Amino acid sequence: MYTIVDYKHLGGLTHEMSVEAPQLAKKAQAGQFLIIRINEEGERVPLTIADSDAEKGTITIVFQAVGRSTDELAQLRTGDQLADVVGPLGRASEIEKYGTVVIVGGGVGIAPIYPIAKSLKAAGNHVISIIGAKNKDLLFWEDKMDSVSDELHIATDDGSVGHKGFVTDILEEVCSKGDVAAVWAVGPMIMMKNCARVTKPFGVKTFVSMNPVMIDGTGMCGGCRIQVGADTKFACVDGPEFDGHQVDFDLAMKRSAYLKNLEAEGRQFYHD
Ligand code: NAD
CATH class of the missing domain: 2.10.240 (Dihydroorotate dehydrogenase B (pyrk subunit); domain 3)
Incomplete structure (x- = not known):
């Protein structure tokens, strides 16, 4: 069993949890993910690793409560336990010294972009971070992102803090100044698609998760x-x-929209 050692509500549907998983914390690299099961009958929920602390033996996940399993996960608090935490899974981000790199995190995608920014900074890159959310209340980890960035830009859709508009507006401005060697974008698919559209004419290598x-x-x-x-x-x-x-x-996006309808039906069935 894996004990939850910290819980925070980050705003809206978004929750942060740190979980004791010493083996995983030792091995986790930026860009990798894990799969949890709340209990033995639970479905397998994949989540990108948002942070890890090898010394404390903990990993951090940030998730939105958008379906049956994540609704159940959001009910758990410090001291509760998860049946399984499996990982690290997937390939790690290609961290190396590129020069100037731009990191774009949208909404809950701010969490998985943090370890990527942290590793790129540690590798000696000049890190320009751009984070965005619908509004000020849904923005989180500004301090953490600031601590691993040489420049931090903020965008909100309603302008309640930072630039009024999308992260892509700032990305375009930064790329047009030149000198960007690589871009990482994590967030909603439409955001990642538009980040790739923005960087393409500049010929800048763009990683999406x-x-x-x-x-x-x-x-x-x-x-x-x-x-x-x-x-x-x-x-x-x-x-x-x-x-x-x-x-x-x-x-x-077409495939994920099809499955979203089934997810919504399942959630409705569970709550009824
Ligand atoms: P959101 O809809 O609030 O969007 C976050 C930000 O993305 C916006 O503030 C804006 O700056 C940008 N954005 C949105 N639409 C855009 C567009 N059309 N063009 C350019 N930029 C745009 O995000 P949310 O509600 O937090 O949703 C998060 C999504 O991220 C979920 O769909 C989730 O599945 C996904 N996600 C992906 C990963 C991953 O590893 N790829 C990890 C966590 C979350």
């Missing part, structure tokens, strides 16, 4: 397949990070 529905997380079921250029890839073992200029976002 794909989170299609996953079942086993080890490359066996094929549920998380996505199209990347001419190849079909499995997000769980080939990713989750891919070249944003090669990903077929329209296909990925």
Whole structure:
């Protein structure tokens, strides 16, 4: 069993939890994910690792309560236990010294972008971070992001803090100044698609973190397949990070919209 050692409500549907998982905390690298099960009958929920502390033996997850399992997870508090925490899974981010890098986190995607920014900063890069949310109350981890960034830009859709508009507005401005060697974008698929659209004319390598529905997380079921250029890839073992200029976002969004309807039906059934 894996004990929850810290819980915070970050705003809206978003929750943060730190969980005791010493083996996993020792090995976790930026960009990787884990799969949890709340109890023995629970479904497997994949979540990108938002932080880890090898000394304390803890990992941190940030999630939105948007379905039956994440609603149940959001009810748990410090001292409660999870049946399984499996990982680290997937390939780590390609961390190296690029020069100037831009990190874009949208909404709950701010959490998984943090370890990427932290590792890129530690590797000696000049890190420009851009984080965005619908409004000031849904924004989180500004301090953590600031601590691993040389520049931090904030955007909110309603302008309640920072730039009024999308993270892509700031990304375009930063790229047009030149000198950007690589971009990482994590957030809603439409945001990642638009980040890749913005960087393409500048010829800047752009990594996006794909989170299609996953079942086993080890490359066996094929549920998380996505199209990347001419190849079909499995997000769980080939990713989750891919070249944003090669990903077929329209296909990925179509598949995830289809499954969202089923998820909503399942949630309704559970709550009735
Ligand atoms: P959101 O809808 O509030 O959007 C967050 C930000 O993304 C916005 O504030 C804006 O700056 C940007 N954005 C939104 N639409 C855009 C557009 N059309 N063009 C350019 N930028 C746009 O986000 P949310 O409600 O927090 O949803 C988070 C989503 O992120 C979920 O769909 C979740 O599945 C996904 N997610 C992905 C990962 C991953 O590893 N890829 C991890 C966590 C969450």
